[in-house]
Amino acid sequence: MEPLRGEEVTVAETTVTTRGCPVDHAPVRTVLDTDTRPRFAWATGTETVAARGAAATITGSGGSRFGDVRTAARRLFDDHDVPETLPSVARPRLFGGFAFHDGDHDGESPWDGFPGAGFFLPAVQLTVRDGDAWLTVSATGPEADRTADERLAEWRTELSTLADGPQSEPPGIAGRERTPSQSDWRRQVRAAIEKVDRGDLRKVVLAQALRVSLDAELSVPDVLARLAETYPDCYRFMFSPAGAGTFFGATPERLVSVRGRTVRTEALAGSTGRGETPAEDEWLAKELLESEKDRHEHQLVADAIREQLAPFATSIRTGERTVRRLATVQHLRTSITAELGDDEHVLDLVEALHPTPAVGGLPPDAALRTIRDTEAFDRGWYAAPIGWLDGSGNGTFAVGIRSAVARDRIATLFAGAGIVSDSDPDREWDEVQLKYRPMLDELE
Incomplete structure (x- = not known):
């Protein structure tokens, strides 16, 4: 099998x-x-999509990273030979994502090697949808046609000889290091509440990092397979750039999907745990729906998303507020659908919506300054857009929460909580611990 190092x-x-x-x-x-x-x-x-090797790569950094990727993607797809008979499921896509903040990563952080924005057109893409499987390959250069034809034939033969073996067991955790400590967290939350009470903020999302050392090597593809059983309705993702670790997770939050002129997104904010019995589960869900603090936090997010979509949309429809149940946590959720006035690239919407108040805060600039000044670690790609786009400007991006970045035998997990005027530091601490569970359960 040829090595796919990326042209x-x-x-x-x-x-x-x-x-x-x-x-x-x-x-x-x-x-x-x-x-x-x-x-x-x-x-x-x-x-389900598996992609490896790069026929072409696009990177960007700083505040212009969304526009730079959009421009480069259009240029790439404009000069692209794709058979018209290839169905939508098998057509080429760019996969990747963005950093949460505009600035560069700290070289000492687990995000070393991750760009501010990074996408690639896979040399090999395997897509399974509704039980049908498609192999897609891409190539570049003066003999791209011949290379692509040969690659397709080689991989078609190779796939027939491969089989998924048994899944590995979780590697086990040898040690844990939290940032911040619980006492520091209480101080951070109280300081944020003071800003809210003064009117400097309406909401801010503060995150924590949990660095764990592992007892054995970690197979992220096996983690994703196990997450499919526990979190089948979440967006499960994995991205391994060249020379970096692997970012992976199972996020319940869609940032945006664009298909034609229809935009779909959602507000996901306000959380509680799961009950040990159906009756307790229902009681917790009812308490969440009636919680003044959680309803306020959720409404801030829903209103802000509508405001961010308004310049693009001719109409915006908001669904009923419901409870989204996951294995370890329940969230308030409101679906939002918009019809665009003009054709828009998915990255236009990604740039407009990131970061939503569900992972940043309000007002956005003040919240981001608070996050930078407060958090003693690099968010990297945590809580940032990750997903795909195609040659028509359509695509889907999720918010990279319920996630971790791993390299060698070290994994760093991230989770956050929304802070408003009546937040309780200890309750918010407990909420963050619940949000670690999807990743911890696959590592312990």
Whole structure:
């Protein structure tokens, strides 16, 4: 099998050729399990994608990273040879995401090697949707057509010989290091509440980091397979850039989906735990729906998303507020659908919506300053947009929460809580511990 190191290409000066075909066998974990970089996994509902090796890459940094990626993506897809007969499920996509903040990462952080924005067009993409599997390959350069045809034939044969083996066990945790400590967290939350009471903030989301050392090597593809059983309705993702760790998670929060002129997003804010019995579960859900603090926090998020969509939309529809139940936590959720007045690229909406008040706060600039001044660790790609886009400007991005970044035998988990005027530091601490569970359960 050829090594897919990624053709070193400049998007502005290359032609890309894509080919694809249906396949009978889709060993997703095996395709991802070798450490070919970059690699990306995406799973939600009835669709699973495994991508590895780069035919082309796009990176960006700073405040212009959204626009820079959008411009480069349009240039790439404009000079792209794709058979018209290739169905939408198998058409080429760019996979990747963005950092939460504009600035560069601290080289000593677990995010070393992650760019401010990073996307790649896979050399090999395996897509399974509604039980049907498709192989898609891309190539660049003066002989891109021949390379793509040969790659398709080689991988079609190779897939027929591969099989997903048994899943590995969770590696086990040898040690834990929390940032901040619980006493420091109480001080941080009280300081944030003071800003809210003074009118400097309406809400801010403060996060924590949990660094764990592992007893054995970690197979992230196996983690994703186990998460599919526990969190089948979440967006499960994995991204391994060249020369970096692997960012992975199972997030319940969609930032935005764009298909044509229809935009779908949601407000997800306000949390409580799960009950040990159905009756206790229902009681907790009812308490959440009636909680003045959680309803206020949730409404701030829903109103802000509507305001962010308003410049693009001819109409915005808001669904009924409901409770979203996950394995360890329950959230207030409101679906939001908008119809666009003009054709818009998905990254236009991503830039407008990030960060939502569910992961940042209000007013946005004041909340981001508070986060930078308060948190003693680098958020990196945590709570930032991660997902895919295609040549038509459609795409889906999730919010990278319920997540971790791992390298060698070290994993760093992240989780946060929304702070408003009547937040209780100890209750918010407990909420963050619940949000660690999806990742901790796959590591312990």
